[in-house]
Amino acid sequence: MKKFAVFGNPIAQSLSPTIHQMFAEQVGETISYEKILAPVDGFVGAAKAFLAQEGAVGCNVTMPFKLDAFNLAKVDDQAAKDAQAVNTLMNSINGEVLGYNTDGVGLVNDLLNSGVEIEGKRVLLIGAGGAARGVISPLLKAGAASLTIANRTKAKADEVATAASNPKVQVVALEDIASVAPHIIINSTAASLSNELPCSLEDGVLQHCEVVYDMVYKNSPTRFMRDAAELGVKTQIDGLGMLVEQAAEAFYIWTQKRPDTSDIVKRVRVIVEQGEKR
Ligand code: NDP
Known part of the structure; x- marks a missing residue:
């Protein structure tokens, strides 16, 4: 066997x-x-x-x-x-x-299976841990126009972006994520495990946002997904x-x-x- x-x-x-x-x-x-x-x-x-x-x-x-x-x-x-x-x-x-x-292929395949278009989209990736590192190159290969990383500890986001060494990968402070005008926001932090938000979704952050994706999955939508829905984001997907x-x-x-x-x-x-x- x-x-x-x-x-x-x-x-x-x-x-x-x-x-x-x-x-x-x-x-x-x-x-x-x-x-x-x-x-x-x-x-x-x-x-x-x-x-x-x-x-x-x-x-x-x-x-x-x-x-x-x-x-x-x-x-x-x-x-x-x-x-x-x-x-x-x-x-x-x-x-x-x-x-x-296989984490990155897993994320990209799930987005595509869910009908999400990645090509030409501005992606905001919240978090700079192992899960974030695994999805950067697959998202770029899938055609993301840009990939901006924001993390609670900004130095870690800088480190991850430097390692990615691609002009499409940038870093922004968590307070400035609205400036990215993201189409897709991916929460790769563990914040949802403790029912916390990894960043504010107010003040225009979601103005162009079509999809929020939370890598955490629970027996009901996470707070990140629920708040995004209330603020008008059409599609929320968890990490299952x-x-x-x-x-x-x-x-x-x-x-x-x-x-x-x-x-x-x-x-x-x-x-x-x-x-x-x-
Ligand atoms: P790491 O420990 O490597 O990184 C954790 C990240 O989450 C860091 O960026 C950390 O920020 C951030 N973070 C943790 N708590 C908070 C908080 N309360 N507010 C804001 N940011 C926070 O973990 P991984 O990257 O490996 O995994 C992250 C999450 O993704 C886990 O919850 C895991 O379950 C999920 N995951 C899901 C997968 C799936 O298939 N669905 C696959 C892989 C992971 P800082 O750097 O400041 O500490």
Whole structure:
């Protein structure tokens, strides 16, 4: 049997085993997929031990180990190189551990599946953590006209923009985001987890905004999404579709089989809405 796992800390809440089992069932594979809680300073040993097991094909990597995974793996994937972060590891046939980042493809595919046009749009990316880094080059490849980063700690946004090294990537202070006149605002911060807004949505910030996207998903729309709706933004999307799409891309890397995600997003949504353990 092909073996997979997801590493994180914490990890109990992860929906990845459920999602990958749904993919496997759909494409006729029999897999095992476990959650592994690695100690904060013990990811590399735990991942190597897992990948050395008979039948181990690969694993997913979530917070806080994406940088450790980048350092562990041989990385040819441009998205992972650009992000300096890896969320998918795979044993290669010649014994190397290869690293990929599927977060950005996941976000772009979810936006496109939701009917959002990215080409020619001004994108405002709130946040400068691992998730933000992973989506910059895929959004630019999808045709964003500009990508402006704003973060609570501005120095981190500067760092991320410098690493991106692309004239379309700029930084703005959180207080000045209205000057971007964004068409699409992506909240890549963890603020929604504590029911906070990462920035003010008042004072003209939303004047041209067509879509707000919150990478966090909960059993109901986040405050960021609700406030944007009240202020007239037509489309609000949470990160559940991104979660499923990044998983689908990882599944494809591992098995060369691409699951149909539309039904699976709906099934996972039901699980989240019912507040079942994930
Ligand atoms: P990091 O810890 O690397 O970065 C966290 C970011 O959130 C930083 O920019 C931080 O700002 C900001 N932040 C945290 N709390 C607040 C707050 N109260 N107000 C404003 N900004 C805040 O995390 P990641 O980038 O890896 O993940 C961020 C979020 O994205 C998580 O909630 C995660 O669940 C979600 N995510 C969803 C995915 C999906 O598939 N749907 C995939 C990956 C992530 P500062 O730099 O100032 O500390």
